[in-house]
Amino acid sequence: MTVMPAETATATEAILEARGLTKHFTVGGNFWSGRKILHAVDDLDVVLRPGHITALVGESGSGKSTVARLLARIYPATTGDIIFNGRSIVRDRGRRRNLSYRSDVQMIFQDPFSSLNPVRRIRHHLARPLLIHNVVPRREVSARIHSLLTRVGLVPPRYFESVFPHQLSGGQRQRVAIARALAVDPKVLLADEPISMLDVSIRIGILNLMLGLKEQQGLAFLYITHDIASARYVADDILVMYAGHVVEKGRVDDVLGEPQHPYTQLLLSAVPNPQEGLATRRMATRGEVPAIVNPKPGCRFAPRCPFVMDICRQVTPKLADQGGGRSVRCHLYPGST
Numbered sequence: 001m002t003v004m005p006a007e008t009a010t011a012t013e014a015i016l017e018a019r020g021l022t023k024h025f026t027v028g029g030n031f032w033s034g035r036k037i038l039h040a041v042d043d044l045d046v047v048l049r050p051g052h053i054t055a056l057v058g059e060s061g062s063g064k065s066t067v068a069r070l071l072a073r074i075y076p077a078t079t080g081d082i083i084f085n086g087r088s089i090v091r092d093r094g095r096r097r098n099l100s101y102r103s104d105v106q107m108i109f110q111d112p113f114s115s116l117n118p119v120r121r122i123r124h125h126l127a128r129p130l131l132i133h134n135v136v137p138r139r140e141v142s143a144r145i146h147s148l149l150t151r152v153g154l155v156p157p158r159y160f161e162s163v164f165p166h167q168l169s170g171g172q173r174q175r176v177a178i179a180r181a182l183a184v185d186p187k188v189l190l191a192d193e194p195i196s197m198l199d200v201s202i203r204i205g206i207l208n209l210m211l212g213l214k215e216q217q218g219l220a221f222l223y224i225t226h227d228i229a230s231a232r233y234v235a236d237d238i239l240v241m242y243a244g245h246v247v248e249k250g251r252v253d254d255v256l257g258e259p260q261h262p263y264t265q266l267l268l269s270a271v272p273n274p275q276e277g278l279a280t281r282r283m284a285t286r287g288e289v290p291a292i293v294n295p296k297p298g299c300r301f302a303p304r305c306p307f308v309m310d311i312c313r314q315v316t317p318k319l320a321d322q323g324g325g326r327s328v329r330c331h332l333y334p335g336s337t
């Protein structure tokens, strides 16, 4: 299936879409100083489509995990809309619709061990969602559990259903977490750093499992990661996020093949190049992602940007269409100013 960026995908093609999604948190202040508002996510648009993996990439503190929690409805949005199957779910507060949305849009967390009850066997973790959501009659639960374990590569299923989480490796536990998410036949998986706590040697197995699920079952994925190399391996589309703003987006081959935003260039420069051995071409830069509290106008990347100009400190750049499905938020490119 061909990937289309948010601007060109039609509403019928999207399974889940966010428009102008914004999340602010009050983090302090008082009567005299005024409230302090943390801008975790500002004005984010994203389209997730069946059979596609969209990567959301950025350093820790960029706001990418907040996006997953907004889409999963763990956090309410400050402003903006979330559209699932063509219907806004932000304004729809019906309990039945809410339950249905929570089974259609499943989240996979970073730490598979903390999301599993250590005193319960794997069978319990998979049977529970099947029974709560009435996915199958009770007599068919065993067969469905075996099918789920087989789908995620945990074979023989009779063995894996009988063990406790601590008897599994990190990669096997993450496969159980994915099987549990699949138990309710979701349409969308929001995977928040699903490989970051796993050994390097078993990460590729989870990435290949995600690729298999998207290709064979047409699932839509939001893959959240700080690891741009893994995004290049699995994703069709990519959004690069910095300090609450999407700074660049487009097809993954285009964005990573020829990065336009200085921050995307910085992230890519930190990825080891096989031709250059272990040495990297890291761009000279300083600092880390700032917490954006009561932001003033200007580019949020300006304190770290090697190309900073006077205008960057005064005018917030807009995310501007560069053609070919690319968008960039930077005064170096037309349309941003």
Ligand code: SF4
Binding pocket: 261, 262, 263, 299, 300, 301, 302, 305, 306, 307, 308, 309, 312, 317, 329, 330, 331, 332
């Ligand atoms: Fe750098 Fe200015 Fe572009 Fe921001 S707007 S990334 S500071 S050149």
